Amino acid sequence: MNTTPAETAADSDLIKGDGDVILAERYRILSGAPIPELGTPGAKAYAARNLKNPNELVFARICEPTVFPRVEAMVQLKNMREAFAIIPEDWGPLWWPATGQRCFAIIFRRPEGAPVMPTLSAKIQKIESEKLIKSFLIPALTTLSLFERRKITHRAIRPDNVFPAAAGSSIFLLGDCVSVPPSWGQSTIFETIESSMTPARGRGKGTIADDLYALGATMLFMGLGRCPVAGMKEGELLASKVENGSFATLLGGDVAPGGLREPIRGMLSDDPVDRWTMEDLTQWSSGTLRRSARPLRDYKTARPVKFRDREYRNTRMLAHAHGRHWKDAANQLRSKEFATWLQRGLSDVALVEDIEALIQASAGSEGDAGDAKLVTRIGAMLDPEGPLKYKGLTVMPDGMGYALAAAVEDDDKDTIGLVTELIQKGIASDWFELKIQAGRGDLTLEAKTFKRLQQFVRHAGPGYGVERVLYELNPFLPCRSRALASAYVYSLRDLLPALDNVAAEKGGLPKLVDRHIASFIAARISGSIDSQLAALEHTTGVSVDAKIAMTGLLAKVQNEYQHQMTPYLTAWLVGELEPAIARYHGKSLRKRIAEKMEEVAASGNLIELYQTLSNKNIVSKDDRGQKKAKREYAEGIREIKRLESEEFQLEAKRTGWRIAAGISLVIGTVTTIGVFSW
Amino acid sequence: MIVCGGFAFVIAALPTVIVLLIGMIPSIVAYIIDLTPGRYAARCVAGLNIAGVVPFLNRMWTSTNDLPAAMEVVTDVYAWLAFYAASGVGWMLFVSLPSFVASFKTYSAKRRANALRERLDKLKDEWGEEITGTVPDSSAEAGSAPGSAGGPAADAESPAPA
Numbered sequence: 102m103n104t105t106p107a108e109t110a111a112d113s114d115l116i117k118g119d120g121d122v123i124l125a126e127r128y129r130i131l132s133g134a135p136i137p138e139l140g141t142p143g144a145k146a147y148a149a150r151n152l153k154n155p156n157e158l159v160f161a162r163i164c165e166p167t168v169f170p171r172v173e174a175m176v177q178l179k180n181m182r183e184a185f186a187i188i189p190e191d192w193g194p195l196w197w198p199a200t201g202q203r204c205f206a207i208i209f210r211r212p213e214g215a216p217v218m219p220t221l222s223a224k225i226q227k228i229e230s231e232k233l234i235k236s237f238l239i240p241a242l243t244t245l246s247l248f249e250r251r252k253i254t255h256r257a258i259r260p261d262n263v264f265p266a267a268a269g270s271s272i273f274l275l276g277d278c279v280s281v282p283p284s285w286g287q288s289t290i291f292e293t294i295e296s297s298m299t300p301a302r303g304r305g306k307g308t309i310a311d312d313l314y315a316l317g318a319t320m321l322f323m324g325l326g327r328c329p330v331a332g333m334k335e336g337e338l339l340a341s342k343v344e345n346g347s348f349a350t351l352l353g354g355d356v357a358p359g360g361l362r363e364p365i366r367g368m369l370s371d372d373p374v375d376r377w378t379m380e381d382l383t384q385w386s387s388g389t390l391r392r393s394a395r396p397l398r399d400y401k402t403a404r405p406v407k408f409r410d411r412e413y414r415n416t417r418m419l420a421h422a423h424g425r426h427w428k429d430a431a432n433q434l435r436s437k438e439f440a441t442w443l444q445r446g447l448s449d450v451a452l453v454e455d456i457e458a459l460i461q462a463s464a465g466s467e468g469d470a471g472d473a474k475l476v477t478r479i480g481a482m483l484d485p486e487g488p489l490k491y492k493g494l495t496v497m498p499d500g501m502g503y504a505l506a507a508a509v510e511d512d513d514k515d516t517i518g519l520v521t522e523l524i525q526k527g528i529a530s531d532w533f534e535l536k537i538q539a540g541r542g543d544l545t546l547e548a549k550t551f552k553r554l555q556q557f558v559r560h561a562g563p564g565y566g567v568e569r570v571l572y573e574l575n576p577f578l579p580c581r582s583r584a585l586a587s588a589y590v591y592s593l594r595d596l597l598p599a600l601d602n603v604a605a606e607k608g609g610l611p612k613l614v615d616r617h618i619a620s621f622i623a624a625r626i627s628g629s630i631d632s633q634l635a636a637l638e639h640t641t642g643v644s645v646d647a648k649i650a651m652t653g654l655l656a657k658v659q660n661e662y663q664h665q666m667t668p669y670l671t672a673w674l675v676g677e678l679e680p681a682i683a684r685y686h687g688k689s690l691r692k693r694i695a696e697k698m699e700e701v702a703a704s705g706n707l708i709e710l711y712q713t714l715s716n717k718n719i720v721s722k723d724d725r726g727q728k729k730a731k732r733e734y735a736e737g738i739r740e741i742k743r744l745e746s747e748e749f750q751l752e753a754k755r756t757g758w759r760i761a762a763g764i765s766l767v768i769g770t771v772t773t774i775g776v777f778s779w
Numbered sequence: 780m781i782v783c784g785g786f787a788f789v790i791a792a793l794p795t796v797i798v799l800l801i802g803m804i805p806s807i808v809a810y811i812i813d814l815t816p817g818r819y820a821a822r823c824v825a826g827l828n829i830a831g832v833v834p835f836l837n838r839m840w841t842s843t844n845d846l847p848a849a850m851e852v853v854t855d856v857y858a859w860l861a862f863y864a865a866s867g868v869g870w871m872l873f874v875s876l877p878s879f880v881a882s883f884k885t886y887s888a889k890r891r892a893n894a895l896r897e898r899l900d901k902l903k904d905e906w907g908e909e910i911t912g913t914v915p916d917s918s919a920e921a922g923s924a925p926g927s928a929g930g931p932a933a934d935a936e937s938p939a940p941a
Contacts, residue, residue, distance in 0.1 A: 688905045730906040737899045744888035744895075753884035757877025758819035764876070765826025765869050772830035776837045 120198045125191050127153055128208045130161040132198055138215055141262070143168035144280035149208055158211040159190060162280045163197055163204050167510045170205050171279045171306075172577035172591065177251040178279065184247050185240035186255070186275040187212060187264065194579075194589035202587030205579075207280055212264035217273065217323060220261055221288060227326035230360040234386060237263070237273045237323065238364075241316055242382055244275055249309045249379065256283035256307055258315035259291050260322050282503045283307060289335050290328065290351065291315040294371050297339045298421050298495060299488040302507040305500025310373050313382070317368025318351055324361055329353025343400075343418050347371050373486055400484070404446040408433055416447070420483035423476055424490025431472030434460055434479055456482055470526070477528055481535050489532050494519040498533065498547055502574025509571055509581055521567045524551060525558040562638025563619035563647075564630070564654070572624035582617035584610045593625040597658055597665045601705075604669035613677055614643070614651045622654045630657055645681045649714050652678065656711035668705035675702040681714050686727035690719070794849035795836060801853040802832035805866030819877075824869035831865025 120132045131148045139146035139160055149161040164170050170192070178188045190208045197204040218225050228237075241258070248255060255278040262276030284304040289297040293314050296304050322328045330338060330353050341350040348369040357365055364385050367377030377385075405412040406419060409429055413419040423430035433439050440460070443453050456479055463475045473492045480490045488497045494516060496504045501520060508516035523529045533548035550573075557569040572578060579591040588599040596618070603610055619637060623630060633653040640647035652674055659665055675698045682698070685691050694713060701710045743749060789796050809824035835852045842848065852858050908914045 686906055686909070688907070727906055727910065730902050731910045731912070734899055734902050734910045735912070737895045737902075741892045741895050741899075744892045749888060750881060750885065753881035753888075754877045755817075755819075756884065757880030758815065758817070758823075758873065760880055761872040761876040762819045762822035762826070765823040765872055767826070769826035769829045769833075773833045776833045 122195050122197065124195050124206050124208060125193055127151060128159065128161065128191060130206060136160055138219065141280055142286035159208050160211040162207045162209065162277065164280055166200055166202055166204055168281050169506060169575065169578055170207060171282065174253045174279045175207065177253050181247060184244045185266065185272060186244045187277045189279055194591065203589035205589060209277055212274060213268040214265040216261045217263040218260035221328045221331040224327045228323045230324060230358045232271065233320055233324055233361065236271045238320060239386055240272055241275060242379060245309055245312055246379055254283060254306050254309055255312045257287060258312055258319050259287060260319050263319060289338055290330055291318045294339065294342050294347070294417060295487045296497065297342065299497050299500065300495065303496030303500040303504035305497040305503065309379065310376050313368050313376060317365045320361065321351055321357065321365050324358030325355055329355055340418065342371065343415050402446045403448055404442065406442045406446055416483040417487060420480040420487055424480050424495050425493060427473055427476040427492055430476045434475055452482060474528060477532065478535065481532055485539055489529065491523050491528055492519055505571050506575050506578055517567055521558055524554050524570060527555055530555060560638055562634065563614055563616045564623040564634040564637055566616065568616045568620035569623055572620050580617055580621040582615045584615060593622065593658060594662055597655065597662065597667050601667040601670045604673045609673040614647045619651065619654060622658055626657055626661065628657060630654060645684065648678055649681055652707065652711050653715065656707040659707045666705035667707060668703065671705045671707055671710055672702040674710060678714060685723050687723050690723055794839060794844055794846050797849045798836055798839065798852050799832065802835065802862045803828055805863060820873045823873035824866050827865045827869035828862065831861040
């Protein structure tokens with residue numbers, strides 16, 4: 102019986118009968134044995150076995166199809182044996198029977214125990230400060246310093262994601278942080294104020310300071326044996342953090358664990374400049390901390406300001422409210438009352454002058470675009486640490502990629518449009534410039550990235566636009582083309598086999614020129630594809646040129662992975678590209694090309710197919726041939742007309758007369774000479 | 780001067796002039812009645828007419844070249860037969876040869892035209908009706924020129940064959 106590649110791919114993962122799945126020919130994932138306590142929102146946990154080392158305890162997390170794990174972090178964390186954290190052993194997409202499509206699976210070494218706190222609302226026995234420092238803080242610092250060295254963050258430190266290292270061990274391990282995007286399932290309890298203001302999808306990977314904040318909160322709750330704010334609503338929690346500070350809010354009236362008050366307070370500082378660093382904590386734990394007092398940034402206002410029937414005494418909350426209601430905010434910013442409040446309510450003279458200058462400069466640019474830009478820029482001034490706020494969208498700059506990915510997944514056109522606008526109009530770049538001017542030199546690279554993305558968004562053709570931004574910002578995001586919806590193609594290496602499977606199963610792709618596939622290739626491929634993208638841009642997507650250009654992109658991929666022959670895809674492409682043959686002028690050339698395409702269809706060689714249809718030499722030869730044929734035809738017609746004309750008949754007669762006259766003259770001359778010489 | 784010289788020559792060579800004038804009458808007539816461009820009839824007749832006159836001039840010049848001898852030639856029925864028979868052959872040449880040549884040339888032209896038609900049919904078959912200039916280029920309707928897609932990509936930038 103013939104089997105399609107799709108069947109073989111599914112069979113290679115799935116062991117028929119019991120529904121278990123094999124990953125990387127090494128791990129058997131038991132789909133019938135879920136482990137709820139090791140799961141996380143967006144990725145369920147299942148029992149797994151290491152087939153090559155049965156004694157090793159492992160478990161697997163299967164990411165939901167719409168949740169994209171942090172593959173870039175996995176690559177960094179693999180084999181980081183010295184870390185006190187649950188790190189990934191292996192990973193990859195596989196056919197998961199429960200979802201009926203390919204999902205991303207990650208194998209972890211299984212912790213020998215339950216999480217320290219099963220849920221945030223649970224009460225546990227208080228962990229003594231001494232033990233917390235030795236068993237949790239110091240190992241966590243070691244782990245985070247390793248993370249920092251590799252420029253990654255954890256962003257999932259919370260008590261229900263902390264595990265004992267082994268049965269009876271006094272060391273605690275940080276749980277997994279790669280199954281879901283950064284801070285995805287994280288409660289705002291463990292997030293800084295600026296991060297809490299941002300929806301989980303737009304928080305981004307953050308910095309190690311965000312991890313230290315979460316570590317402080319986790320330590321606090323482990324020391325208290327409970328989470329005093331577990332039942333608080335997110336809005337109330339944020340307001341309280343802003344008004345009272347995170348430390349006081351999270352304590353919830355309790356007393357901080359003895360001896361830990363100072364570091365926890367430092368880790369929970371709401372001013373990132375004041376927040377304790379890794380170095381501070383290391384020094385503190387070794388008893389040598391010499392920390393000089395740093396001036397705290399004051400966001401409090403001298404006078405309250407009213408906005409939408411609510412009084413604000415803090416510029417951060419005001420900026421947050423402005424971000425959510427940007428049209429009202431623009432009206433307020435341009436009002437005389439606000440100008441008066443600026444003079445009386447803010448003590449920072451330089452800030453007041455900057456804001457006034459910006460408002461004055463924006464006079465005359467009223468309207469949606471001008472208003473939104475004004476609110477965004479003033480929001481960044483009122484809350485320099487806060488997220489980017491634009492037309493109701495709130496996002497951390499490094500979270501733009503995740504936010505866009507989530508919006509594309511949910512088909513949230515508003516958010517997609519806003520992200521596009523942010524990049525296209527240079528608002529994101531301007532925002533970065535403001536931050537860099539304010540001393541955030543570490544954002545220079547991001548500013549450059551967004552400048553580059555601006556160029557991509559300005560082009561409308563396939564391979565550019567918001568899809569290109571999506572894949573540029575999310576280097577491991579699977580291709581979101583509908584054709585590959587169930588295939589989970591996150592690496593360029595998997596693209597052609599997946600497309601071949603689709604062609605084998607369904608007889609072809611839904612459409613050849615697919616914006617997602619084009620952008621996915623453009624963002625991932627190493628070589629230059631400008632000519633193909635240019636050809637795509639100037640076509641409507643259904644023309645033969647566009648199809649050939651798209652084939653060119655696929656050929657580029659095959660050129661990178663030359664062993665990947667795609668017979669089903671190529672055969673379908675040959676059919677799709679048949680009209681391309683008609684564009685050649687010469688019949689025999691067309692026949693030769695058709696024969697060549699038939700040959701190529703069987704071989705699965707996309708490069709040859711592309712070269713067959715876009716070879717410049719053949720094209721110019723064909724053009725030359727046609728021009729020559731046109732000339733020859735015209736000359737032939739003229740010649741036939743001449744041969745059949747009366748003029749030709751007359752000329753023939755004239756020739757006869759000339760011959761006759763010649764003969765006569767010759768006879769006369771010969772006779773005369775003969776007679777006289779005889 | 781020239782007229783005087785010519786007149787002197789006619790007086791001196793009167794017998795020869797008489798024979799020539801009488802003998803070349805068919806050519807003179809042909810010259811008068813010939814309406815073809817280039818007066819090919821006269822040329823054809825004159826060439827052979829002279830061939831008929833020359834033997835009698837030769838006979839006169841080699842014996843007695845006087846008026847009685849000239850009169851003897853112009854009154855000789857065989858001489859007249861020679862003059863007119865030679866001229867007749869000239870006329871026959873003029874009448875028959877051009878038709879023969881024209882027929883031959885027309886036949887060759889027909890063959891060449893047929894060969895050309897075959898060649899043009901082949902060209903049409905290979906390159907389509909477009910080359911006749913009577914129908915628009917169908918390849919232009921199907922899309923732009925081949926090879927413009929990613930241009931090729933084809934040479935400089937196309938991936939190397941596997």
